[in-house]
Amino acid sequence: MIVCHCTNISDHDIHAAIDWMRTADPYAVITPGKIYHALGKSADCGGCMPLFLDSMRSSDKLKVPMQLRALRIEATQESEDEGRSQSHRVSQQITAA
Numbered sequence: 001m002i003v004c005h006c007t008n009i010s011d012h013d014i015h016a017a018i019d020w021m022r023t024a025d026p027y028a029v030i031t032p033g034k035i036y037h038a039l040g041k042s043a044d045c046g047g048c049m050p051l052f053l054d055s056m057r058s059s060d061k062l063k064v065p066m067q068l069r070a071l072r073i074e075a076t077q078e079s080e081d082e083g084r085s086q087s088h089r090v091s092q093q094i095t096a097a
Contacts, residue, residue, distance in 0.1 A: 004044075007039075007044060009036075009041065014052065017035045022061040027068060029068070
């Protein structure tokens with residue numbers, strides 16, 4: 001099935017690119033931009049993006065490797081310790097004198 005008419009990309013092309021990228025680097029985070037680049041093309045109008053993403057998600061090899069899944073948890077724990085106040089609005093941080 002043709003997913004992107006502007007650049008003539010099919011769902012088979014998307015799956016082949018994902019397979020190739022996963023084989024080349026098992027720890028790669030695969031994005032639509034990387035798939036376009038692997039196919040030697042670039043996004044044009046973006047109208048295909050919902051179907052493009054659905055085609056990506058239907059691939060068994062798109063899943064994030066187990067070794068990389070814990071990184072998100074560690075990153076969120078680090079961001080909690082940055083010392084920022086809960087609110088980032090200036091109006092709530094400054095009290096009237």
